[in-house]
Amino acid sequence: MAVLTQQKPTTMIEKINDETWRRRFLRNVLVPWIFIAPLLLLHIYVVTIPAVQGIYMSMTDWKGVGQNANFIGLDNYRELFFEDESFGKALGNNIIWMIFFLTVPFILALFAATMLSQIKRGGMLYRSILFIPYVLASVVTITIWKNLLNPQRGIGAALDNMLGLEDAFGIAYLGRSETALMSIAFIDNWHFWGFLMILFLAAMQAIPPVLYDAAKIDGANRWDEFRHVTLPGIRPVVLFMFMMVAIWSFLAFDYIFLSTQGGPGGASEVIATLLYKSAFFRFEAGYGAAMGVIISIFAGFIIMIFVTLRRRGWDI
Amino acid sequence: MKGIKILFAIAVLIMALAPVGAQDVTTVTMWFGEGSTLDCWGPIMLEFNDVDPSIQLEIVPQADTWNVTRTAVAGGGGPDIVRTPGPSFVYEMAQAGLILPMDSFSESMGWGDFFFDWALDLGLVDGQLYSLSDELETLVMYYNVEVFEENGWTPPDTMDELNALAAEVEAAGLTVFSHGNASWRPTNEHFVGEYWTQVAGPRKVYQALSGEIPWTDESLVEAIELLDAHMQAGWYGGGVDLYFTNDGVYRRTSLAEGSAAMNIEGSWAIRGTVEYFGESGMTWDWVPVPSHDGTDYYTIGMGNTSSINANSPHPEAAAQFLTWYFSPATQGKMLTNCLKGPAPVAIGEDVMAELDPRIARLYAELSDASANDRYGYTTWTFWPPKSDVYIYEEVERVWTGEITAMEYSEGLQELFAEELAAGDIPPIPTR
Numbered sequence: 001m002a003v004l005t006q007q008k009p010t011t012m013i014e015k016i017n018d019e020t021w022r023r024r025f026l027r028n029v030l031v032p033w034i035f036i037a038p039l040l041l042l043h044i045y046v047v048t049i050p051a052v053q054g055i056y057m058s059m060t061d062w063k064g065v066g067q068n069a070n071f072i073g074l075d076n077y078r079e080l081f082f083e084d085e086s087f088g089k090a091l092g093n094n095i096i097w098m099i100f101f102l103t104v105p106f107i108l109a110l111f112a113a114t115m116l117s118q119i120k121r122g123g124m125l126y127r128s129i130l131f132i133p134y135v136l137a138s139v140v141t142i143t144i145w146k147n148l149l150n151p152q153r154g155i156g157a158a159l160d161n162m163l164g165l166e167d168a169f170g171i172a173y174l175g176r177s178e179t180a181l182m183s184i185a186f187i188d189n190w191h192f193w194g195f196l197m198i199l200f201l202a203a204m205q206a207i208p209p210v211l212y213d214a215a216k217i218d219g220a221n222r223w224d225e226f227r228h229v230t231l232p233g234i235r236p237v238v239l240f241m242f243m244m245v246a247i248w249s250f251l252a253f254d255y256i257f258l259s260t261q262g263g264p265g266g267a268s269e270v271i272a273t274l275l276y277k278s279a280f281f282r283f284e285a286g287y288g289a290a291m292g293v294i295i296s297i298f299a300g301f302i303i304m305i306f307v308t309l310r311r312r313g314w315d316i
Numbered sequence: 317m318k319g320i321k322i323l324f325a326i327a328v329l330i331m332a333l334a335p336v337g338a339q340d341v342t343t344v345t346m347w348f349g350e351g352s353t354l355d356c357w358g359p360i361m362l363e364f365n366d367v368d369p370s371i372q373l374e375i376v377p378q379a380d381t382w383n384v385t386r387t388a389v390a391g392g393g394g395p396d397i398v399r400t401p402g403p404s405f406v407y408e409m410a411q412a413g414l415i416l417p418m419d420s421f422s423e424s425m426g427w428g429d430f431f432f433d434w435a436l437d438l439g440l441v442d443g444q445l446y447s448l449s450d451e452l453e454t455l456v457m458y459y460n461v462e463v464f465e466e467n468g469w470t471p472p473d474t475m476d477e478l479n480a481l482a483a484e485v486e487a488a489g490l491t492v493f494s495h496g497n498a499s500w501r502p503t504n505e506h507f508v509g510e511y512w513t514q515v516a517g518p519r520k521v522y523q524a525l526s527g528e529i530p531w532t533d534e535s536l537v538e539a540i541e542l543l544d545a546h547m548q549a550g551w552y553g554g555g556v557d558l559y560f561t562n563d564g565v566y567r568r569t570s571l572a573e574g575s576a577a578m579n580i581e582g583s584w585a586i587r588g589t590v591e592y593f594g595e596s597g598m599t600w601d602w603v604p605v606p607s608h609d610g611t612d613y614y615t616i617g618m619g620n621t622s623s624i625n626a627n628s629p630h631p632e633a634a635a636q637f638l639t640w641y642f643s644p645a646t647q648g649k650m651l652t653n654c655l656k657g658p659a660p661v662a663i664g665e666d667v668m669a670e671l672d673p674r675i676a677r678l679y680a681e682l683s684d685a686s687a688n689d690r691y692g693y694t695t696w697t698f699w700p701p702k703s704d705v706y707i708y709e710e711v712e713r714v715w716t717g718e719i720t721a722m723e724y725s726e727g728l729q730e731l732f733a734e735e736l737a738a739g740d741i742p743p744i745p746t747r
Contacts, residue, residue: 065390066411067412175558265710
C-alpha cells in the first residue's frame with residue numbers, strides 16, 4: 001500500500017534519486033538512443049551534412065574542382081527558372097515521364113496481377129517471366145532495346161521486310177525528337193512494370209477470400225469484385241507506389257543517359273541528365289546542386305501531399 | 317634460451333634490412349581507364365620500371381577514370397600522375413591548386429628538347445607549365461579504295477568537288493559518310509570544328525577564339541549552315557534521325573564493307589579502321605578533309621594531358637617518369653606497337669619507317685601543317701568547357717530544325733564571351 005501512496009518525483013533531483021524513474025529512463029529513453037546512435041551518426045555524416053552542404057553549394061558558383069566557391073545567393077535558382085530554357089524543357093519532360101509512369105505501368109500491373117491471382121497452377125512461372133526484366137541491369141536492358149529499335153536491324157526493319165513495306169515500322173525511334181522520350185519510357189517501363197505487378201499480386205493475395213465469397217453471394221460479377229473488393233484491398237499499396245513512382249520520376253537518369261544522353265536536341269533531356277552535364281561537363285557544380293535541391297523540393301512536395309491525405313483519413 | 321637468441325637475431329636482421337627496401341624504392345602511381353588501350357599501353361609503360369629500379373610505376377586500372385581522379389585529387393588524394401581529358405580541364409585544376417607547376421622539371425629534364433614549342437605552350441596556365449599534352453590528334457577523311465576504284469571516283473580536295481562526288485555516291489545507292497553519334501554524342505563537335513576550319517578557314521577560327529570577331533561572323537555561320545545542309549541531305553549516316561541512332565559498329569562496318577564511301581574521323585580511329593578493313597578484306601586510305609579553297613588544313617587536338625598531383629609525396633620521381641614516357645623513343649614504340657596517337661614530340665624517322673605508310677604519311681602531313689600555318693583547332697582542346705558542351709549539344713537543335721545556324725552561333729557567342737571575360741579559355745597557339 002505504501003507503494004500506491006508514494007508520490008511521483010517532480011523535480012529533476014527527485015527524479016534522479018528515484019530508482020524506478022531511473023530504471024524507466026534507462027529502459028525507455030537511454031537504451032533506445034544508445035542502440036540508434038551509430039545509425040544516427042552515420043546518417044548525419046553521409047546524409048544530413050552533405051545535404052546541408054549541397055544546399056549551400058547551390059547558392060555558390062562552385063565549379064566542382066578545388067575549394068573556390070563564391071556565395072551568389074539565389075542567382076542559380078533565378079537563372080534556372082527565368083533564363084535557362086533547357087531547364088524548363090527538362091522539367092516538362094520530367095512531368096511527361098511522371099504522367100506516363102503513373103498510368104501505363106499501373107494499368108498493366110493491375111491487369112496482369114488480377115489475371116495471375118486467378119491462376120491456380122503454373123502462376124509462379126508467369127510471375128517469374130514477367131519479373132525477370134526487373135532484375136536486369138539498366139545497361140543490359142538498354143543495349144537489348146537499342147538493337148531491337150534499330151531502324152536497320154531491329155524489329156521494325158524485320159516487320160517492314162516481312163510485310164513488304166518501306167520505313168513503316170523501321171524508323172529511328174530513339175533518333176527522332178518526337179519519339180525519343182516515349183521510346184525510352186517504353187524501355188524503362190518494360191523493365192519496371194513487372195515489379196509493380198508482383199507488389200500488387202502480393203497485396204491481392206492478402207485479401208481474405210471470404211470477401212470475394214460474400215461479393216458473389218451479393219451477385220457481384222468480376223468487374224464488381226475488382227472494384228469493390230480488390231481495389232479497396234490493395235489501395236494502400238497502390239497509393240504508396242503512386243507516391244514512390246512520382247518521386248522516382250524526378251530521379252530518372254540511367255535509361256535516358258544510356259540511350260540518348262538527353263538528345264536529340266534535348267528532346268529527351270530531364271533534370272537529372274541536365275544536372276549531370278552541368279556538374280561534370282560544364283564545371284557548373286553549384287548550378288547542378290541547385291537542380292538537385294529542386295528535385296528534392298519536388299520529392300518533398302509529393303510526400304507532403306500524401307502525408308496530408310493520410311492525416312485526412314486516407315488509408316495510405 | 318637458444319631459440320630466443322635466434323628469434324632476436326632474425327628480428328634484428330629484418331629491422332636492419334627493411335628500411336633499405338622502403339627507402340630505396342619510390343612508387344609513382346597512375347590511374348588508367350580499363351580496357352584494350354591499357355592492355356597494349358600498360359606493358360610498354362611498365363618498362364619504365366627497368367630503367368631506374370629506385371622508381372617504380374604502378375598503374376591502377378579505374379573505370380570512369382577522369383571523374384574518379386578529379387574527385388580523389390580534390391579530396392587531397394589521387395595518383396601522382398594526374399591525367400585529364402584535355403587542356404581546358406587542366407585550367408580548372410591549376411586554378412584550384414590541385415596540380416603542380418612543372419617549369420623547374422621542364423628546365424632541368426630538358427622537356428623543351430623533344431616537345432614541339434607550341435605543344436609545351438598548351439600546358440601553360442597564367443604563364444606556368446601545368447601539363448604535358450598527349451595523343452596528338454587530327455581529323456581526316458577516310459575512304460574505301462575499292463568503292464572509289466569501282467566507280468571511277470577520286471577523293472575530293474574542295475567542298476565543290478565533295479558536293480559533286482556526294483551526288484554520285486548517292487546515285488550509286490551508297491551512304492556518303494558512315495556516321496552516327498549513338499555511341500558518343502560529342503561526335504557532333506568533330507564536324508562543327510571541321511566545317512569551321514575547312515569552310516571559314518583556321519585564321520577566322522583563331523580570330524573568334526581570340527575574341528577578335530564574334531562566332532556570328534558571316535563565314536562561321538555559313539560553315540554551320542553548310543554542315544546543316546549536308547546533314548539534311550542525308551550525307552551523314554543516311555539521314556538526321558539515322559545519324560542519331562547509328563553507333564560505332566555501324567560507322568566502322570559500313571565503311572569497311574563498302575556500303576558507305578567515306579568517313580570524316582579522327583586519327584584515333586586508325587586502329588579500328590585497320591581492324592575492320594582487315595576483316596572485310598577491303599582497302600582503306602585517307603585524304604585531308606576537303607576545304608573551301610582546296611588548301612590542306614589539319615585541325616589539331618590533344619587526347620589527354622598529364623600533370624603532377626600537388627599532393628604527390630615525390631613529384632621529382634613523377635617528373636622522371638613523365639620525362640621517360642614523353643621521350644620520342646617511348647612514344648615511337650607506343651605508336652608502332654599500339655597505333656597510339658603520339659605526344660607532340662619529334663619522333664625519329666626510323667620509327668616512322670616501321671609504320672604503315674598511310675599512317676606515317678598522316679603524322680608527317682600533320683607535322684608539316686603545324687609548321688606551315690595550315691593547322692586548325694579541335695573544339696575539345698581549345699574551347700572552354702561550357703562552350704564546348706554547347707557546341708555539340710545545341711548543334712543537334714539546328715539539325716532537328718528547332719533553331720537556325722545564326723541562333724546557334726548567337727547562343728555560342730553569348731556563352732563564349734562570358735568564358736572569355738572570365739579568362740577560362742585554354743592556351744591557343746598564336747599564328
